[in-house]
Amino acid sequence: MIIGHSLLNLRDRDMTADGIDGMERFESPGKGRGLRVTRAYRVGELLFVCPAYSHVLSVSERGYTCEHCFARKEGLSKCGKCKKAFYCNVECQRGDWAMHKLECSAMCSFGESWCPSETVRLVARIISRMQKVPKERSDSEKLLLLKDLEGNLDKLDNEKREMNEADIAELHHFYSKHLDFPDHQALLTLFAQVHCNGFTVEDEELSHVGSAVFPDVALMNHSCCPNVIVTYRGTSAEVRAVKDISPGMEVYTSYIDLLYPTEDRMERLRDSYYFTCDCKECKTKSKDKVKLKLRKVNGDEPRSEEIREMLRYARNAIEDFRRAKQEKTPAELLEICELSMDKMGSMFEDSNVYMLHMMYQAMGVCMYMEDYDGAVSYGEKVIKPFRQLYPAYSLNVASMYLKLGRLYTVLDRLSAGSAALKKALAIMEVVHGKDHVYVKELQKQISTHQK
Ligand SMILES: C[S@@+](CC[C@H](N)C(=O)[O-])C[C@H]1O[C@@H](n2cnc3c(N)ncnc32)[C@H](O)[C@@H]1O
Ligand SMILES: [Zn+2]
Ligand SMILES: [Zn+2]
Ligand SMILES: [Zn+2]
Numbered sequence: 001m002i003i004g005h006s007l008l009n010l011r012d013r014d015m016t017a018d019g020i021d022g023m024e025r026f027e028s029p030g031k032g033r034g035l036r037v038t039r040a041y042r043v044g045e046l047l048f049v050c051p052a053y054s055h056v057l058s059v060s061e062r063g064y065t066c067e068h069c070f071a072r073k074e075g076l077s078k079c080g081k082c083k084k085a086f087y088c089n090v091e092c093q094r095g096d097w098a099m100h101k102l103e104c105s106a107m108c109s110f111g112e113s114w115c116p117s118e119t120v121r122l123v124a125r126i127i128s129r130m131q132k133v134p135k136e137r138s139d140s141e142k143l144l145l146l147k148d149l150e151g152n153l154d155k156l157d158n159e160k161r162e163m164n165e166a167d168i169a170e171l172h173h174f175y176s177k178h179l180d181f182p183d184h185q186a187l188l189t190l191f192a193q194v195h196c197n198g199f200t201v202e203d204e205e206l207s208h209v210g211s212a213v214f215p216d217v218a219l220m221n222h223s224c225c226p227n228v229i230v231t232y233r234g235t236s237a238e239v240r241a242v243k244d245i246s247p248g249m250e251v252y253t254s255y256i257d258l259l260y261p262t263e264d265r266m267e268r269l270r271d272s273y274y275f276t277c278d279c280k281e282c283k284t285k286s287k288d289k290v291k292l293k294l295r296k297v298n299g300d301e302p303r304s305e306e307i308r309e310m311l312r313y314a315r316n317a318i319e320d321f322r323r324a325k326q327e328k329t330p331a332e333l334l335e336i337c338e339l340s341m342d343k344m345g346s347m348f349e350d351s352n353v354y355m356l357h358m359m360y361q362a363m364g365v366c367m368y369m370e371d372y373d374g375a376v377s378y379g380e381k382v383i384k385p386f387r388q389l390y391p392a393y394s395l396n397v398a399s400m401y402l403k404l405g406r407l408y409t410v411l412d413r414l415s416a417g418s419a420a421l422k423k424a425l426a427i428m429e430v431v432h433g434k435d436h437v438y439v440k441e442l443q444k445q446i447s448t449h450q451k
Pocket of ligand 3: 079080081082083084085100104105
């Protein structure tokens with residue numbers, strides 16, 4: 001009897017998901033499914049690792065990063081046929097062929113007019129993988145299957161529906177030779193799921209590397225006061241605690257940039273993820289006043305109507321700049337930043353998030369133009385308010401220290417460089433883990449300063 005019983009258990013276990021130690025999926029009131037811990041986790045502790053179900057390297061990273069394993073290094077070898085995909089070695093090239101073959105010959109035949117969006121490229125890969133192993137539960141889906149991802153299909157408005165239709169048309173246009181497509185409804189569902197659950201993979205300076213889906217990571221709901229952060233190691237996602245988490249507590253990550261005030265965060269979350277956040281910060285708006293810090297003119301605060309007008313200007317300026325980035329020269333972009341800062345500066349303090357946004361953009365443009373002094377001067381203005389406005393462990397703060405540290409180093413300001421790099425290191429040891437290649441490289445950089 002005993003033997004029979006344990007055999008039965010064994011079989012049960014084989015047939016169901018293994019799950020993830022220390023975690024469980026549950027119904028989170030008002031939030032759909034969610035993830036919670038079954039034991040305590042301390043700050044810096046790894047909750048789990050999730051390999052990408054599918055991933056795609058950004059076109060702008062070609063030549064610098066391996067398409068297959070996302071290692072960034074020199075001396076990558078290129079695909080002999082299309083000469084557009086680059087790999088560490090033959091193993092990576094072979095490993096990637098099942099995905100690369102969706103694009104290799106198409107890129108040759110389309111030539112200059114090959115331009116599918118990154119989302120379309122990712123979806124093509126997902127479809128190809130789904131067709132290959134249709135029934136098996138992969139290591140990326142221990143708690144949530146890709147096919148069960150939330151798509152919020154009932155909440156899409158006409159504009160979103162049209163965007164999905166355009167994506168589907170693009171998919172057919174660029175991938176029809178090498179892919180059997182599921183029916184139209186299934187494609188609509190898949191695009192909606194990828195929009196709600198897809199991840200952009202970023203490097204240590206928060207530069208875009210690629211896109212991926214990690215179903216188990218997508219089980220986590222959002223909070224503007226998150227208790228975990230997601231980082232990447234190659235093509236895997238890692239989830240680490242940035243607050244102590246007690247048994248039974250829900251695990252929350254942030255889906256958005258937490259710099260901005262409540263109204264802006266709410267709009268972003270509603271527009272992209274179709275929910276209203278009810279976290280502590282959204283209820284109390286405790287940081288909003290500092291985030292919108294105003295200048296006093298002759299001892300008086302501006303009138304509320306004037307403030308509203310300037311806020312409208314600031315939000316439009318952000319959107320205009322985002323668009324301008326695609327078409328304007330760096331010099332023109334810098335001018336746009338400076339003009340908008342001049343205008344906003346009459347009412348907003350330098351630590352106001354809309355000023356910070358433009359300074360951050362200006363810093364990026366200066367770095368691109370190799371104007372390192374210009375970049376440093378913007379970075380120095382941004383870093384202190386960043387520390388104050390972002391949570392204690394923040395990738396945005398770490399990457400800003402890192403950029404500043406590297407800029408000081410290039411400018412031969414070694415002690416300032418080493419101080420900034422150490423601040424980046426303190427955060428990255430917690431959010432990336434002490435054995436991460438970014439952390440190791442940073443430690444090496446700091447130690448060469450001290451020699
Ligand atoms: C990446 S999924 C997270 C897992 C999801 N709850 C599920 O059941 O699959 C994102 C979706 O979860 C829901 N969600 C996430 N965070 C939420 C929150 N704080 N409040 C309400 N709904 C939330 C929204 O529907 C959102 O589009
Ligand atoms: Zn590789
Ligand atoms: Zn190729
Ligand atoms: Zn919130």
